[in-house]
Amino acid sequence: MARILLPTPLRPYADGAASVDVGGATVAAALDELVTRHPQLRKHLYDDAGKVRSFVNFYKNDEDVRYLEREGTALAEGDSLSIVPSIAGGAEDLSNEEIRRYSRHLIMPEVGIDGQKKLKGARVLAIGAGGLGSPLAVYLAAAGIGTIGIVDFDVVDDSNLQRQILYGASDVGRPKLQAATERIRDINPNVEVIPYETRLDSSNALEIFREYDVVADGTDNFPTRYLVNDACVLTGKPNVYASIFRFEGQASVFWAEKGPCYRCLYTEPPPPGLVPSCAEGGVLGILPGLLGVIQATETIKLVLGSGDSLVGRLLLVDALSMRFRELKLRKNPNCVVCGPNPTVTRLIDYEQFCGIPQEAAIAAASASGIPEISVQDFKAMRDRGDDFVLVDVREPHEFAICAFPESVKIPLGTLPQNLNRLSTADEIVVHCKMGGRSAKAVQFLRDAGFRKVRNLAGGIDRWAQQIDPKMPRY
Amino acid sequence: MISVAKDLLEEIRAHGRDTYPEECVGALLGRKGDPAQVVELERIENIRTERARRYEISPQDYLRVERLASEKSLALLGFYHSHPDHPAAPSAYDREHAFPFFHYVVCAVAAGQPGDVTAWTLSEETGEFEREPILEEET
Numbered sequence: 001m002a003r004i005l006l007p008t009p010l011r012p013y014a015d016g017a018a019s020v021d022v023g024g025a026t027v028a029a030a031l032d033e034l035v036t037r038h039p040q041l042r043k044h045l046y047d048d049a050g051k052v053r054s055f056v057n058f059y060k061n062d063e064d065v066r067y068l069e070r071e072g073t074a075l076a077e078g079d080s081l082s083i084v085p086s087i088a089g090g091a092e093d094l095s096n097e098e099i100r101r102y103s104r105h106l107i108m109p110e111v112g113i114d115g116q117k118k119l120k121g122a123r124v125l126a127i128g129a130g131g132l133g134s135p136l137a138v139y140l141a142a143a144g145i146g147t148i149g150i151v152d153f154d155v156v157d158d159s160n161l162q163r164q165i166l167y168g169a170s171d172v173g174r175p176k177l178q179a180a181t182e183r184i185r186d187i188n189p190n191v192e193v194i195p196y197e198t199r200l201d202s203s204n205a206l207e208i209f210r211e212y213d214v215v216a217d218g219t220d221n222f223p224t225r226y227l228v229n230d231a232c233v234l235t236g237k238p239n240v241y242a243s244i245f246r247f248e249g250q251a252s253v254f255w256a257e258k259g260p261c262y263r264c265l266y267t268e269p270p271p272p273g274l275v276p277s278c279a280e281g282g283v284l285g286i287l288p289g290l291l292g293v294i295q296a297t298e299t300i301k302l303v304l305g306s307g308d309s310l311v312g313r314l315l316l317v318d319a320l321s322m323r324f325r326e327l328k329l330r331k332n333p334n335c336v337v338c339g340p341n342p343t344v345t346r347l348i349d350y351e352q353f354c355g356i357p358q359e360a361a362i363a364a365a366s367a368s369g370i371p372e373i374s375v376q377d378f379k380a381m382r383d384r385g386d387d388f389v390l391v392d393v394r395e396p397h398e399f400a401i402c403a404f405p406e407s408v409k410i411p412l413g414t415l416p417q418n419l420n421r422l423s424t425a426d427e428i429v430v431h432c433k434m435g436g437r438s439a440k441a442v443q444f445l446r447d448a449g450f451r452k453v454r455n456l457a458g459g460i461d462r463w464a465q466q467i468d469p470k471m472p473r474y
Numbered sequence: 475m476i477s478v479a480k481d482l483l484e485e486i487r488a489h490g491r492d493t494y495p496e497e498c499v500g501a502l503l504g505r506k507g508d509p510a511q512v513v514e515l516e517r518i519e520n521i522r523t524e525r526a527r528r529y530e531i532s533p534q535d536y537l538r539v540e541r542l543a544s545e546k547s548l549a550l551l552g553f554y555h556s557h558p559d560h561p562a563a564p565s566a567y568d569r570e571h572a573f574p575f576f577h578y579v580v581c582a583v584a585a586g587q588p589g590d591v592t593a594w595t596l597s598e599e600t601g602e603f604e605r606e607p608i609l610e611e612e613t
Contacts, residue, residue, distance in 0.1 A: 007540060008550040009573035018544070055571060057533050064533065084536050087553055089568035089578070090497055090528035091560035121526065 002075040004034055005082040013040040019080075027058055028071040030081055045083070055086040094120070098190060102144055115304045116144060120190070122303040123147040125212040127200060127228055129180045130154070131278070131288030132218030132242050132295060134166040139296035141184045141191045145303070148184065149194040149212060152176045159474075163285035200224060202347035205231035214302050216240040216295050220277055222269040223350035229254060229262035230347055233338045238311075240298045242291040245276070247284050247320040249291040252310045252329065253298050256338035259311040264332035269354040287319050370442050372457040373429060375467050381429075388427035393441045394460075398433065402460060402472050412437045415444060424450050431456035431463075433474075475509035476551070476577050476593045477609035485515055487588035490556030490581045496525035497558060501539040502551040502577060509609055510551050510577055516542060518553075528567070529555045552577035559583070562590040564603045572596040572603070579608075 004020045014020060020037065024030035035042040047053055058065045059082040065073045075081060094102070094116060105111040105119075124145050126133045129152040140148055156164075156171045156179055171179040177195040184193050196208060209215055209231050217228045217239055225243075232239035238255035241262060254261045294315065301307040314327040337344040373381075381388060392399065392407040399409055410418045412432070422428065428450060432438040435458050442455045456463070464471035478486075489498040499520050504513040518535045522528040531553075543550040553576065557565075562582035564572070572578060574596045582589045594603040 005540075007536070008543075009575045012575050059533060059537065062534075062537070082537055084533040085573060086530070086533075086571065087499075087536055088522075088528065088530035088571045089553075089555055089565070090522075091526075091557040091565055091567075117527075 001077055002030055002079045002081055004030060005080055007083055007085050009085060010041060010044055010083060013044060014038040024075060026071065026075060027060065027065055027073045027081060030075055031058075031071070055088075057084040057086060058082070059084055098144070101188070101190075105143070110306055111304065115306075118303055118305070119144045119300065120146040122214070123149070123212045124299055124303075125149040125151070125209065125215045126218060127151050127215065127224065128218035128220070129164075129166060129176045130160065130218060130220070131163045131244065131283065131285075132292040133216075134164045134180075135289045135292035136216055136218060136296045136299070137166060137180060137184055138187060139293060140299060141188045143296070143300055144188065145191065145300075147192045147194065147212075149196060149208070150177060150180060151196040151198065151200050151208065152180070153197050153199055163283065163288050165289070200227060202227065202349065205347060206235055209235045209237055212237065214238050214240060214299050216299055218242065218292065218295070220244075220279075222275075222354045225262065226269065226353060227347065227350045230337050230344060232256070233261050234346070238302055238309075240295045240302070242295045244283050244287045244291050245278060246281055247287065247318060249287055249317040249319070251291055251294045251298070251315045251317070252313060253302070255309075255311050256331075260329045260331045261335060261338040263337050264335045265314065265329055267332070267336075272355045284319055287317075290317060290319065370439050370446075371454045373454045374457050375463045378429060378456055378463075379467050386427070388429055389422065391422065391428060391430045391438075391441070392432070392460075393430060393437050394432050398474075401474050402464070404431075404460070407431075412441055415441055419445075419448060422450070424452075426452065428453040429456055430454070431459050433459045434461050435459040475607050475609060476512065476579070477509040477611055478512045478579075478593075479611045479613045481613045482512055482515055483591055483608075483610060486554050486556075486579060486581050486591060487583075489515075489517060489554075490558075490583040490588045491586060493520070493525075493556065494583045494586045495558045496520065497522075497527070497529040497556050498581075499529040499531055499553060499555045501543075501553055502579060503539070503543045503546065503548045504551045506549050506551070512551060513548055514546070515554070526558060527560075550576075552579070554579035554581065556581045556583050556588070559585065562592040564594050569596065569601070569603055574598040577606070578603070 001021055001023055004022055006014055006018060011018060020034055022030045022033040024033050045053060045056055060068060060073055061080055102116050105116050106113060122145050124140055126136055129150050137148060154176045156167045156174050156176055158172055160167060166180045166183050177197050181193045181195055184191055205227055215232050215237050217225060219225055229239055233256040236257055238253055240253050242249060242251040298310055301309055312329050314329050316325045333339055336342055390404055390407040392403060392409045393412040395411050430438040430441045435455060438455050442453050445453045461473055464473045489500060497520055499518050501516040501518060502512045503516060505511045516539050518531045520529045521532050522530045540550055557580055562580045564578060564580055578594045579591060581591045593606045593608045595606055597604050
């Protein structure tokens with residue numbers, strides 16, 4: 001005679017009894033006798049095919065019968081057989097709305113319910129909500145990434161709309177994060193957006209990064225790029241990287257635990273001013289779309305843990321020839337941040353590291369020695385009909401946007417071979433878009449013996465702003 | 475209907491806060507009836523690895539709380555668990571693993587802060603959860 005101990009929820013099916021004494025010699029025989037005497041118990045212990053239900057366990061004197069001889073386990077006089085229900089539960093996985101929304105994912109075995117749950121549980125941080133950050137955030141949200149953090153402190157500008165697809169004309173002038181949050185919630189209300197309306201710097205990066213599984217770098221400047229890299233290395237996060245310029249882009253996944261970091265590839269930043277930014281050199285609007293979507297793809301693969309990521313590979317994209325090439329990247333054994341003997345063990349001053357203050361100081365010093373004329377004085381000269389030569393040192397495609405009709409057009413790079421077109425006897429005013437290139441031209445001309453040469457402060461852009469509102473700005 | 479003393483409700487909330495962002499789980503011990511009266515709580519270890527969205531208790535712990543209830547001449551009324559960053563409503567997964575006659579108490583914990591606490595029983599007829607009122611008793 002053995003005693004079967006019933007769990008509380010099954011007792012109502014056995015007339016409220018906590019235990020039932022049975023005579024079977026094995027677990028199977030004892031259970032058979034139990035359900036014969038209390039037929040209502042049958043459906044709770046066995047499925048329709050007569051197999052024991054998966055959420056019911058049997059313990060012979062505190063030993064799981066699965067580790068004995070299962071239902072063949074012998075029962076002797078005085079043994080007890082406990083029926084133990086599996087008690088489990090948890091938060092909702094996917095609602096019916098989510099199942100409909102993600103159905104094209106769910107029917108792919110590579111994603112499925114489990115993968116979609118991983119996406120929902122994932123936390124991704126986007127650095128920047130601009131050209132790269134826009135398609136990245138849009139696709140991550142649509143794909144069902146549960147939490148998306150975004151760091152940006154800019155406002156939407158007209159010139160963003162050519163590529164930053166998070167925003168529309170009605171958003172111009174609004175903080176990007178406000179517009180981005182609304183747009184993402186509209187795409188997928190299941191996504192939690194965490195906005196960080198701040199400049200990412202050494203004081204806040206680690207704290208923010210720790211909250212995320214993957215960081216996607218969509219910045220366009222070197223100090224932030226090195227900061228993101230180092231903070232990712234220090235917090236052990238993968239850095240899904242992309243950069244763009246004009247028609248070309250690069251993408252990779254820098255993950256120090258699995259491969260090289262950005263510093264393994266570029267030990268030091270280029271000298272300030274050598275690599276122009278997109279604001280200076282331009283970018284094909286579609287290119288950040290292409291690269292941002294590559295970042296989104298890599299991010300989702302990392303979350304799903306499937307496929308071959310871009311770890312250890314640098315993808316080079318040339319939109320003009322539409323060629324994709326890739327370079328193999330190796331971990332630098334002497335890397336100062338991810339090598340075995342790192343010297344960068346905490347975040348540093350990245351503006352200084354990238355030489356930005358020095359550049360500003362040099363620019364200020366050189367500018368101070370260059371004679372300038374304000375747009376107001378320049379207007380007075382023109383209005384009076386003074387005798388002077390106006391030189392435009394911008395590029396030909398810029399002349400096509402807007403120009404002074406009377407100007408002599410000599411792009412800065414061709415100035416040395418065009419000196420014969422100018423006379424040292426003339427009063428000369430030089431201009432470009434903002435005043436930077438023309439300052440270099442003035443310096444060059446002075447070095448070449450021109451004395452009566454001045455720079456138009458603020459360039460044609462300030463003229464458009466302060467003197468002639470009909471002049472287009474770009 | 476289930477009656478729970480205010481301090482026990484606070485204990486459930488505190489447990490949810492303690493384990494956040496993971497789910498907590500515990501047993502409800504008390505007296506059967508209508509309302510069933512919760513007298514004691516017993517915290518139980520969540521043995522699942524993905525504890526952010528799941529809980530499970532070991533068979534040993536199940537047997538332990540059954541015995542504990544019996545020693546104290548109380549009944550095992552059911553279990554409570556938390557839903558981190560999720561509403562205090564039972565999920566499909568909760569339903570699949572639920573038994574009739576047990577009371578299931580769910581506590582929402584949003585961003586680490588415990589909020590709503592709700593109670594549910596599984597209907598024998600429909601196999602669906604039915605919400606039951608919680609009578610908050612002064613302590």
